[in-house]
Amino acid sequence: EVQLVESGxxxxxxxxxxxxxxxxxxxxxxxxxxxxxxxxxxxxxxxVSSISTGSDYIYYADSVxxxxxVSRDNAKKSLYLQMNSLRAEDxxxxxxxxxxxxxxxxxxxxxxxxxxxxxxxxxxx
Amino acid sequence: DIQMTxxxxxxxxxxGDRLTITCRASQSISKYLNWYQQKPGRAPKLLIYAASxxxxxxxxxxxxxxxxxxxxxxxxxLQPEDFATYYCQQSSSPEYTFGQGTKLEIK
Numbered sequence: 765e766v767q768l769v770e771s772g773x774x775x776x777x778x779x780x781x782x783x784x785x786x787x788x789x790x791x792x793x794x795x796x797x798x799x800x801x802x803x804x805x806x807x808x809x810x811x812v813s814s815i816s817t818g819s820d821y822i823y824y825a826d827s828v829x830x831x832x833x834v835s836r837d838n839a840k841k842s843l844y845l846q847m848n849s850l851r852a853e854d855x856x857x858x859x860x861x862x863x864x865x866x867x868x869x870x871x872x873x874x875x876x877x878x879x880x881x882x883x884x885x886x887x888x889x
Numbered sequence: 890d891i892q893m894t895x896x897x898x899x900x901x902x903x904x905g906d907r908l909t910i911t912c913r914a915s916q917s918i919s920k921y922l923n924w925y926q927q928k929p930g931r932a933p934k935l936l937i938y939a940a941s942x943x944x945x946x947x948x949x950x951x952x953x954x955x956x957x958x959x960x961x962x963x964x965x966x967l968q969p970e971d972f973a974t975y976y977c978q979q980s981s982s983p984e985y986t987f988g989q990g991t992k993l994e995i996k
Contacts, residue, residue: 799985801933809925809933809976811985823983826890859932868920868939875923875980877944879932 766790766878768860773883780850780887786843786860786880794838797821797863799876800845802856802885810856813845814863828854850887857882891915891979895988901996906967910991912960912977921981922960924953927990928973936975937962969995 772784786798800812813824813834822834833846843860861876892915902908912922920940925933935944937953940960950965964971972995977988 808990809987873939875938877935
């Protein structure tokens with residue numbers, strides 16, 4: 765069974781730092797790209813960052829670029845999000861989500877299929 | 890960035906109703922469009938990928954279509970467990986973007 769378990773959330777003051785982790789099981793971790801997606805209280809989903817299998821392709825949303833760093837450890841089957849210079853608007857549930865690559869009608873496509881349960885980050889003084 | 894716009898933002902319907910949710914992309918995304926269902930306090934669940942392919946285990950009352958910039962998600966006969974929020978998401982660019990969501994409520 766595919767499982768993704770996030771941890772590391774909590775209460776942090778503005779300007780502070782936090783490191784989120786996502787631990788995977790039930791599949792070959794090193795074969796998949798991953799995403800971080802967040803959801804502010806009562807709001808919609810916002811993609812934050814993605815990382816490829818070998819960490820050679822990394823992308824960030826403009827809202828977190830320069831402050832957040834995504835990384836992975838394939839040996840530990842873990843994904844990380846280092847969050848620095850946190851702001852009140854970063855308050856959200858953070859989900860890790862696995863990307864799957866499939867071919868449909870001869871076209872390669874990639875999308876998040878499995879998601880963790882999320883971890884809450886609250887930025888407040 | 891590719892912007893995704895869903896309509897309506899909210900919808901009231903009854904069990905047994907047929908309904909359609911629309912998603913529009915700010916530029917052509919071919920068929921790189923996915924649909925998710927989210928219930929309160931839960932993670933999103935994949936329903937449809939590649940614009941019209943039903944994810945394994947998802948009931949056949951869910952269907953979707955579209956390509957380019959205009960997409961639809963249809964639920965043929967609403968069931969009590971379908972009342973949730975639905976999101977479209979584009980995977981045409983590496984920087985994924987989501988629609989703002991459509992909240993489906995019981996009438």
